Amino acid sequence: xxxxxxxxxxxxxxxxxxxxxxxxxxxxxxxxxxxxxxxxxxxxxxxxxxxxxxxxxxxxxxxxxxxxxxxxxxxxxxxxxxxxxxxxxxxxxxxxxxxxxxxxxxxxxxxxxxxxxxxxxxxxxxxxxxxxxxxxxxxxxxxxxxxxxxxxxxxxxxxxxxxxxxxxxxxxxxxxxxxxxxxxxxxxxxxxxxxxxxxxxxxxxxxxxxxxxxxxxxxxxxxxxxxxxxxxxxxxxxxxxxxxxxxxxxxxxxxxxxxxxxxxxxxxxxxxxxxxxxxxxxxxxxxxxxxxxxxxxxxxxxxxxxxxxxxxxxxxxxxxxxxxxxxxxxxxxxxxxxxxxxxxxxxxxxxxxxxxxxxxxxxxxxxxxxxxxxxxxxxx
Amino acid sequence: xxxxxxxxxxxxxxxxxxxxxxxxxxxxxxxxxxxxxxxxxxxxxxxxxxxxxxxxxxxxxxxxxxxxxxxxxxxxxxxxxxxxxxxxxxxxxxxxxxxxxxxxxxxxxxxxxxxxxxxxxxxxxxxxxxxxxxxxxxxxxxxxxxxxxxxxxxxxxxxxxxxxxxxxxxxxxxxxxxxxxxxxxxxxxxxxxxxxxxxxxxxxxxxxxxxxxxxxxxxxxxxxxxxxxxxxxxxxxxxxxxxxxxxxxxxxxxxxxxxxxxxxxxxxxxxxxxxxxxxxxxxxxxxxxxxxxxxxxxxxxxxxxxxxxxxxxxxxxxxxxxxxxxxxxxxxxxxxxxxxxxxxxxxxxxxxxxxxxxxxxxxxxxxxxxxxxxxxxxxxxxxxxxxxxxxxxxxxxxxxxxxxxxxxxxxxxxxxxxxxx
Ligand code: SF4
Ligand code: SF4
Numbered sequence: 001x002x003x004x005x006x007x008x009x010x011x012x013x014x015x016x017x018x019x020x021x022x023x024x025x026x027x028x029x030x031x032x033x034x035x036x037x038x039x040x041x042x043x044x045x046x047x048x049x050x051x052x053x054x055x056x057x058x059x060x061x062x063x064x065x066x067x068x069x070x071x072x073x074x075x076x077x078x079x080x081x082x083x084x085x086x087x088x089x090x091x092x093x094x095x096x097x098x099x100x101x102x103x104x105x106x107x108x109x110x111x112x113x114x115x116x117x118x119x120x121x122x123x124x125x126x127x128x129x130x131x132x133x134x135x136x137x138x139x140x141x142x143x144x145x146x147x148x149x150x151x152x153x154x155x156x157x158x159x160x161x162x163x164x165x166x167x168x169x170x171x172x173x174x175x176x177x178x179x180x181x182x183x184x185x186x187x188x189x190x191x192x193x194x195x196x197x198x199x200x201x202x203x204x205x206x207x208x209x210x211x212x213x214x215x216x217x218x219x220x221x222x223x224x225x226x227x228x229x230x231x232x233x234x235x236x237x238x239x240x241x242x243x244x245x246x247x248x249x250x251x252x253x254x255x256x257x258x259x260x261x262x263x264x265x266x267x268x269x270x271x272x273x274x275x276x277x278x279x280x281x282x283x284x285x286x287x288x289x290x291x292x293x294x295x296x297x298x299x300x301x302x303x304x305x306x307x308x309x310x311x312x313x314x315x316x317x318x319x320x321x322x323x324x325x326x327x328x329x330x331x332x333x334x335x336x337x338x339x340x341x342x343x344x345x346x347x348x349x350x351x352x353x354x355x356x357x358x359x360x361x362x363x364x365x366x367x368x369x370x371x372x373x374x375x376x377x378x379x380x
Numbered sequence: 381x382x383x384x385x386x387x388x389x390x391x392x393x394x395x396x397x398x399x400x401x402x403x404x405x406x407x408x409x410x411x412x413x414x415x416x417x418x419x420x421x422x423x424x425x426x427x428x429x430x431x432x433x434x435x436x437x438x439x440x441x442x443x444x445x446x447x448x449x450x451x452x453x454x455x456x457x458x459x460x461x462x463x464x465x466x467x468x469x470x471x472x473x474x475x476x477x478x479x480x481x482x483x484x485x486x487x488x489x490x491x492x493x494x495x496x497x498x499x500x501x502x503x504x505x506x507x508x509x510x511x512x513x514x515x516x517x518x519x520x521x522x523x524x525x526x527x528x529x530x531x532x533x534x535x536x537x538x539x540x541x542x543x544x545x546x547x548x549x550x551x552x553x554x555x556x557x558x559x560x561x562x563x564x565x566x567x568x569x570x571x572x573x574x575x576x577x578x579x580x581x582x583x584x585x586x587x588x589x590x591x592x593x594x595x596x597x598x599x600x601x602x603x604x605x606x607x608x609x610x611x612x613x614x615x616x617x618x619x620x621x622x623x624x625x626x627x628x629x630x631x632x633x634x635x636x637x638x639x640x641x642x643x644x645x646x647x648x649x650x651x652x653x654x655x656x657x658x659x660x661x662x663x664x665x666x667x668x669x670x671x672x673x674x675x676x677x678x679x680x681x682x683x684x685x686x687x688x689x690x691x692x693x694x695x696x697x698x699x700x701x702x703x704x705x706x707x708x709x710x711x712x713x714x715x716x717x718x719x720x721x722x723x724x725x726x727x728x729x730x731x732x733x734x735x736x737x738x739x740x741x742x743x744x745x746x747x748x749x750x751x752x753x754x755x756x757x758x759x760x761x762x763x764x765x766x767x768x769x770x771x772x773x774x775x776x777x778x779x780x781x782x783x784x785x786x787x788x789x790x791x792x793x794x795x796x797x798x799x800x801x
Contacts, residue, residue, distance in 0.1 A: 070743045104746070126510060302524050328467070329467055337465060342463065
């Protein structure tokens with residue numbers, strides 16, 4: 001497993017170098033898709049390479065002249081990376097401005113300071129019943145498709161799109177299999193390795209990632225794991241749009257907890273829900289966008305309860321508690337959080353929350369909270 | 381600060397706004413006692429219940445109202461006690477605080493308490509707006525009628541967004557409300573409202589002319605407190621009369637040469653971006669006035685039907701929706717998305733002879749903050765007009781730092797002086 005994991009680490013330890021190199025090697029244009037909703041399949045079908053934009057790896061400097069300190073981490077670091085010229089390998093950028101207000105920061109800032117050769121604003125709707133929303137979503141996807149065709153110079157046929165969907169579905173299936181094996185053999189991978197695996201799928205061409213994942217799955221299937229005696233299972237939830245610092249994932253595990261499954265964006269949320277491979281491919285992409293589960297707090301879903309979903313996941317995994325990770329200054333999550341917390345209290349589910357910031361203010365503070373949480377759920 | 385003792389000449393007419401607004405909220409507060417059903421609405425969707433004779437609370441108006449009666453801090457406190465995080469949008473916290481005060485019988489200023497709605501209309505202008513509705517649904521089981529109200533980032537997107545919004549009004553919102561309230565939507569009633577709104581807003585546009593005079597005859601704060609008659613008081617008795625009286629007073633001032641700012645008018649004409657700081661109008665006035673700085677115009681207070689001539693009582697729904705998606709108008713295209721905003725502010729700088737920009741950046745609401753620093757930079761290059769960002773909040777007093785505001789304003793005045801020298 002080490003070999004394949006080290007290939008994955010090569011990708012995620014320096015995504016800048018990896019994507020720049022990818023562009024050179026494949027001689028294809030790179031389209032940066034701001035998380036979480038841009039349908040990458042359309043970009044793929046146009047013959048370009050979609051890459052999900054990531055939280056930067058340095059302290060914000062020049063970005064301060066463009067965005068306020070009370071924007072979320074990925075917003076600040078992405079702007080910082082872009083204006084510092086760290087992303088010259090990104091040919092085009094796509095933003096779904098209806099996800100949350102912060103995505104609205106980008107179009108003007110990029111246009112003025114970075115001037116990507118291609119930029120597209122999407123207005124992907126929340127989950128609202130009725131034909132007007134479905135039609136609008138299809139119109140928006142159609143407009144996205146046309147703009148990609150124009151920029152790439154390639155017509156996207158239904159057959160192309162179906163092919164891309166198939167490749168993406170395969171990737172989802174493989175990631176799901178990785179998770180399944182982790183559930184069966186808790187401890188087989190460190191939590192940070194799992195996050196890196198999902199992240200690698202966001203950065204690599206899916207075909208290449210599928211090859212790696214196939215290898216990984218085979219090795220995971222054959223591997224045996226020592227029993228994780230005394231370790232208590234917990235489910236992390238949230239951390240929308242971005243990676244959590246690996247140190248924090250390590251801390252959770254080093255304190256004696258184990259993560260058999262998650263409800264993180266760079267985790268199970270990214271590969272949830274296959275796209276229907278039959279019928280009209282654009283409609284199938286729209287259907288996936290309008291899925292109500294896993295609950296996405298940016299999509300205005302009323303009748304599915306995030307807390308209940310998380311509790312179910314906890315029970316399915318025989319876990320003992322839930323760790324909420326809220327990206328600081330992420331309004332969709334903070335607005336939802338009081339209800340999530342009430343649900344945990346109502347159902348008597350042990351729960352702890354901490355806020356994720358790009359600049360970790362106090363690792364010690366997070367440690368103390370996790371320690372008392374561990375005591376609460378029966379650890380030492 | 382120079383030696384001139386600047387002072388605001390107060391308008392008489394603005395004293396009339398309080399009774400109008402209080403009447404609206406009092407009617408709403410007592411609706412249930414009269415056996416009436418109540419809706420709450422975000423975005424400009426309240427016109428639909430109004431046209432059906434349903435009492436409706438307009439959510440952003442509540443923030444101004446709460447700020448006005450001095451109840452904001454205690455309601456925010458309840459929100460905090462019941463789990464809201466401080467960085468959450470303060471309009472959201474106000475509503476959750478109020479709902480929790482009702483649900484858990486936590487005592488707060490009774491004037492701040494509104495009846496829990498029978499239906500929540502979520503007009504998702506800002507993506508964060510649906511969260512109010514979700515919270516109420518989850519906590520109080522209030523049913524929700526949701527529609528999406530996207531604003532255009534590119535001009536070419538306007539027609540399809542307009543089509544989408546209009547279809548939702550017709551095919552989603554109206555039928556849902558008709559069913560829930562067992563009442564028919566009335567095009568005739570909507571037509572009357574649009575007629576009255578148009579009349580009030582046309583007079584309001586004449587009033588805007590008195591911001592263009594040098595010196596200005598009134599202040600942005602005067603207009604801020606006068607917005608209700610061209611928004612959530614639309615179609616209500618007294619709204620047109622309010623603007624008629626206001627216009628008359630401004631005309632008189634103009635004839636007599638009375639400036640908004642004594643003794644001889646403003647030294648700095650300021651563009652104010654973002655929310656009006658409802659809970660802190662006096663505070664900002666005390667910081668601006670002694671320096672001779674007068675707020676003249678802003679993108680938010682200019683968003684309320686700047687082209688009333690396009691409202692058509694014969695075609696009320698289409699023309700109402702059309703005012704938010706007007707391809708020909710810089711004012712509409714641009715009111716929120718940064719690229720268009722930049723163009724729009726640029727026209728306001730010229731039209732109102734602006735000397736400096738104050739970008740009021742709410743720490744809990746990014747609706748108007750987007751790309752503020754880039755907008756300042758671009759407009760400075762284009763017009764030679766400097767700008768500063770003030771980081772604060774429209775309601776939450778814990779997010780207001782006097783020293784930061786003072787330093788930034790001082791820097792702005794110095795920059796304007798420097799350019800004049
Ligand atoms: S982390 Fe939250 S606020 Fe930031 S971009 Fe994602 S959804 Fe928006
Ligand atoms: S974030 Fe701003 S625009 Fe959105 S609901 Fe809150 S106050 Fe309104």
